[in-house]
Amino acid sequence: MTARGLSYDEALEAVLAMVQEQRTPVAHVPLERALGCALAEDIRSRIALPPWDNSGMDGYAVLRSDVLGASEQTPRTLPVIGTSLAGADPTALPWVQKGTAVRIMTGAPMPPGADAVIRVEDTDGGSEQVMVRGDRDAQGRGNIRPRGEDIQVGALVFSAGTTLRAAHLGVLASIGTATVPVHQLPRVTIVSSGDELVLLDRFDEVESGQRIVSSSHYSLPALLRAAGADVRVAPLVPDTLQDLSTALTQALDDGCDLLVTTGGVSVGAHDYARDALEAIGGTQHFWRARIRPGGPIGTGMVRNTPWIGLPGNPVSTLVTATLFAWPLLRSLGGHDMVHAMRVPVRLTQDVETAAPLTYFVRVVVEPNASGQLEATPAGAQGSNLLRIMALANALLVVPESCNRAGTGDVCEAILLPDAPPLTSRAMSVASPAPQS
Numbered sequence: 001m002t003a004r005g006l007s008y009d010e011a012l013e014a015v016l017a018m019v020q021e022q023r024t025p026v027a028h029v030p031l032e033r034a035l036g037c038a039l040a041e042d043i044r045s046r047i048a049l050p051p052w053d054n055s056g057m058d059g060y061a062v063l064r065s066d067v068l069g070a071s072e073q074t075p076r077t078l079p080v081i082g083t084s085l086a087g088a089d090p091t092a093l094p095w096v097q098k099g100t101a102v103r104i105m106t107g108a109p110m111p112p113g114a115d116a117v118i119r120v121e122d123t124d125g126g127s128e129q130v131m132v133r134g135d136r137d138a139q140g141r142g143n144i145r146p147r148g149e150d151i152q153v154g155a156l157v158f159s160a161g162t163t164l165r166a167a168h169l170g171v172l173a174s175i176g177t178a179t180v181p182v183h184q185l186p187r188v189t190i191v192s193s194g195d196e197l198v199l200l201d202r203f204d205e206v207e208s209g210q211r212i213v214s215s216s217h218y219s220l221p222a223l224l225r226a227a228g229a230d231v232r233v234a235p236l237v238p239d240t241l242q243d244l245s246t247a248l249t250q251a252l253d254d255g256c257d258l259l260v261t262t263g264g265v266s267v268g269a270h271d272y273a274r275d276a277l278e279a280i281g282g283t284q285h286f287w288r289a290r291i292r293p294g295g296p297i298g299t300g301m302v303r304n305t306p307w308i309g310l311p312g313n314p315v316s317t318l319v320t321a322t323l324f325a326w327p328l329l330r331s332l333g334g335h336d337m338v339h340a341m342r343v344p345v346r347l348t349q350d351v352e353t354a355a356p357l358t359y360f361v362r363v364v365v366e367p368n369a370s371g372q373l374e375a376t377p378a379g380a381q382g383s384n385l386l387r388i389m390a391l392a393n394a395l396l397v398v399p400e401s402c403n404r405a406g407t408g409d410v411c412e413a414i415l416l417p418d419a420p421p422l423t424s425r426a427m428s429v430a431s432p433a434p435q436s
Helices: 008-017 166-174 200-207 216-226 241-254 273-279 314-332 386-391
Strands: 026-030 059-062 076-084 101-104 116-119 129-132 156-158 179-183 187-192 230-233 258-262 283-286 298-302 305-310 342-347 358-367 373-377 394-398 410-415
Touching: 008 283, 008 298, 008 314, 059 076, 059 129, 101 129, 156 166, 187 216, 187 241, 216 230, 216 258, 216 314, 241 258, 241 273, 258 314, 273 283, 273 298, 273 305, 305 314, 314 358, 314 386, 314 394, 342 358, 342 394, 358 386, 358 410, 373 394, 373 410
Parallel strands: 076 101, 187 230, 187 258, 258 305, 342 373
Antiparallel strands: 026 179, 059 101, 059 116, 076 129, 283 298, 298 305, 342 410, 358 373, 358 394, 394 410
16 A cells, blocks of 8 residues: 555455455344345245236226126127125126126136136226226226236245345235345444534533534444444544543444544544554554545454444544445445446536545536436535535545536435435535524
């Protein structure tokens, strides 16, 4: 590594190399607890879905040939020989023979013989006999949902590595998967150091001007939980080598799949993260990347556990956690989709950078009137301005080879993975914070 550090791509590659093919253990969990986990095995279906031909409409099951040509002027009248309700036994339904009809409800099994469903709106709704006044439903599929249309018996439903969302749980329930093989959530322990930091229970010291709130104590665990991690946050640690070494040792003794520190990773007189790692037998991989915010970032291994040392400034903490800790956790957790989505965006303002580094500019990305994605800086870009990070939904990537991106230029943006979906929003992204 050069004195200037690794490039962003080199740093990301090095972070992911720490876990390579390593994955968290497999657990068989109740379906209700599988949301957000990654499948550890392929899932195949023992049944067809739907399990039988069924109706897509409320109406009447008929033979197509009996209703072709039906209209308001030339209706067709058929005797109704039975009813098929949702949940009916398909083997107990009457056979639809030529010149007959069976009343049927949406989702109900098709009676044998019928090859179309005439929706009730095209009939008089009769119960003993029905007058059919149109033949539009005798064309095409005839409002029939065929057996196995969604899933065939033995079909691959979801492959290993799939991240389970709400719809996945519904599908798995439909095919009888009550217990799901998933990768366990990676266990993360966060250790933060800083003599100036307090938690909210000591906010009176903040109001008196003596301390500042450790905002990362609240924001960073939330981000990592959104990545699919089981997060433990250690008590705040004073800025001494002994205290930090002890805290790291305790975190490892308690067990974790990833050790994360915030603060103390730079080259200041009281930055002890790297020294503490070495003091407890760890090996450092790299400690600087050519990025902003977040250049001072450390990685290494200790007791076969990967370590990421994030910078202490609140925005730098979240940006580097998004860029490096998020994909590492997704990889550890067995997810196929490891990286946050990247999209091309058109700039609405000039963006200038001050040094040959890869800049990650906090921006709001939203579609314009024609549907093209546009990016607008969310405000000033200081690494202490956490509100601007909260307003942003993406990081605009300005490569180190470029010191200016102009209005109208098309660049790449990394969508913040815990941000809401892209929408058109009526907001002033650069509006000043309310004044007290």
